[in-house]
Amino acid sequence: MVLRKNILITGASSGLGEGMARQYAARGRNLALAARRVDRLETLAAELKKAYPGITVVTRKLDVNDHDQVFAVFEEFREELGSLDRVIVNAGLGKGQRIGTGRFDANRETLQTNFLAAAAQIEAAVGIFRKQKDGHLVVVSSFLALRGVPGNATAYAASKAGISSFAEGTRIELLKTPIKVTTLHPGFIESEMNEDISKLPGAVRAEPGAQALVKAIESETAKAFVPTWPWSVLSKLFPFVPASMLKKFG
Numbered sequence: 001m002v003l004r005k006n007i008l009i010t011g012a013s014s015g016l017g018e019g020m021a022r023q024y025a026a027r028g029r030n031l032a033l034a035a036r037r038v039d040r041l042e043t044l045a046a047e048l049k050k051a052y053p054g055i056t057v058v059t060r061k062l063d064v065n066d067h068d069q070v071f072a073v074f075e076e077f078r079e080e081l082g083s084l085d086r087v088i089v090n091a092g093l094g095k096g097q098r099i100g101t102g103r104f105d106a107n108r109e110t111l112q113t114n115f116l117a118a119a120a121q122i123e124a125a126v127g128i129f130r131k132q133k134d135g136h137l138v139v140v141s142s143f144l145a146l147r148g149v150p151g152n153a154t155a156y157a158a159s160k161a162g163i164s165s166f167a168e169g170t171r172i173e174l175l176k177t178p179i180k181v182t183t184l185h186p187g188f189i190e191s192e193m194n195e196d197i198s199k200l201p202g203a204v205r206a207e208p209g210a211q212a213l214v215k216a217i218e219s220e221t222a223k224a225f226v227p228t229w230p231w232s233v234l235s236k237l238f239p240f241v242p243a244s245m246l247k248k249f250g
């Protein structure tokens, strides 16, 4: 397995992105961290550089919905680190609202951020990887990509189903090249999106969640449900759950 030294993570200012940055810093990798809350990125970068003086950590303010900026910032990171060996498309949000209740604004923002902006990040990363003739693309989708779901999660699940398909198509496009693609389908992991995990079935705390994500990424598998237990087993059952039962959770 190739050691991917320079790793770009979007959405690194909190939650899963921050957790993966901490895990990779401890493994001696160089980091390029992006998000809108750049103050949080700078605090994290200072902490990681102090704890692991051998690594380089660079940060940039980035709103992934500004697609030109996505391409510009990824290229700046590449120049700064010399190469990008792995890009983790992680920035996302779960702000959706019940369909037809006057909150298309929230559903549009969810679809734009989790699908269109993630597609822009995939384009930018793969463009760089094609020139380098090497690289590992990681797309953070969701367990909920597997089904249409009701309630506040309808737009979220649809955005994740869309980006999973986009990532799979990209992976097949790049078969027989040195460029690898992994799609992650996390279950419930503690983060700003899921602050109170006590009521969420199968949820894990932030640190074991980040460890499980990094383990799956390092395997460079095509697709992983994370943490494996219980989400890999549930992924086999979820397609058969009757709509009437899903409705109760909406």
Ligand SMILES: NC(=O)c1ccc[n+]([C@@H]2O[C@H](COP(=O)([O-])OP(=O)(O)OC[C@H]3O[C@@H](n4cnc5c(N)ncnc54)[C@H](OP(=O)(O)O)[C@@H]3O)[C@@H](O)[C@H]2O)c1
Pocket (backbone or CB within 6 Å): 010, 011, 012, 013, 014, 015, 016, 017, 034, 035, 036, 037, 038, 062, 063, 064, 065, 090, 091, 092, 093, 094, 113, 140, 141, 142, 143, 185, 186, 187, 188, 189, 190, 191, 192, 193, 194
């Ligand atoms: N936690 C879970 O259980 C879970 C499960 C399945 C999938 N996921 C996925 O994991 C990813 C990370 O979510 P999380 O749970 O860690 O939530 P989180 O703590 O809310 O983190 C979301 C991250 O995305 C960034 N972000 C959001 N909108 C952005 C934008 N327009 N431009 C740039 N960055 C943006 C945020 O940074 P700024 O606000 O600073 O920009 C933040 O760093 C998401 O794609 C989410 O769908 C999470």
